[in-house]
Amino acid sequence: MQFRDMKEADRAQFLEMCRAFYSGDAVDHAIPEDYMQATFDEILRQGPYLRGILFEVDGKPAGYGQLSFTFSNEVGGFVVLIEEIYVLPEFQGKGIGSAYLDWLMQEYKGKAKRFRLEVCAGNTGAIRLYRKKGFEPLAYQQMILDV
Numbered sequence: 001m002q003f004r005d006m007k008e009a010d011r012a013q014f015l016e017m018c019r020a021f022y023s024g025d026a027v028d029h030a031i032p033e034d035y036m037q038a039t040f041d042e043i044l045r046q047g048p049y050l051r052g053i054l055f056e057v058d059g060k061p062a063g064y065g066q067l068s069f070t071f072s073n074e075v076g077g078f079v080v081l082i083e084e085i086y087v088l089p090e091f092q093g094k095g096i097g098s099a100y101l102d103w104l105m106q107e108y109k110g111k112a113k114r115f116r117l118e119v120c121a122g123n124t125g126a127i128r129l130y131r132k133k134g135f136e137p138l139a140y141q142q143m144i145l146d147v
Contacts, residue, residue, distance in 0.1 A: 001096065003103045006043050006052035006064070013061045014040055014052065021086040026123050039066070055087065055096055063087035065100055077113035080104065085117075085126075097126075101133045118142070 006014060018036045021027065043052035048069065055063040066084040071077065082104070087096045104115065117135065119126050 001062075001099055002056045003053050003065075003100060004056065005046075006040070006054050008044060010052075010054050010061070011040055013054070014043075014064060017061070017064050017086050017088065018084075020088075021084060026086075026120060026126065028120060053100070055091075055100060057091060057094070057096070061088070062091040062096055063100075065104075067104075072114065075113040078108075078111055079114045079116055080108050080112045082115060082117035097129055098133070101129070 015033075015036055018039075019033075022030045022036075039050070040052070042050050043066075051067040051069075053065040053067070054061060055065070063086050064084070065082065065086075068081045068083050070079045070081060072079045085097055085100065108115075115135070116138070117130065119130060121127075
């Protein structure tokens, strides 16, 4: 099992997995294709805000993770926002999500003060995994304004 930064050659695979992610139960709604393209373009820019990780098993794509970053006064430091975790159906149940979270904790050890993620209430498998890894509910209600 390997976790690595995405590169241009991963575009088609990312888009295919992203479409599957946004048509599944893990999210509240679908997103337009051009958002996915823009996200991948931003991942390739390797700027400070976004990172795309490809999961591989025996050299084959098995899923992806998407991270974004912020600084929080509330925790006094750097926050890793786990935006998306997707594992292809044929690789689900093989510990990839758990291994990815372990990898993240090591990757940002000594750098991140908090790891934060969102999960739909009905995604009980993901909630079980996140709790097992030490995540707990945050008592804030989120609000958004899309412009």
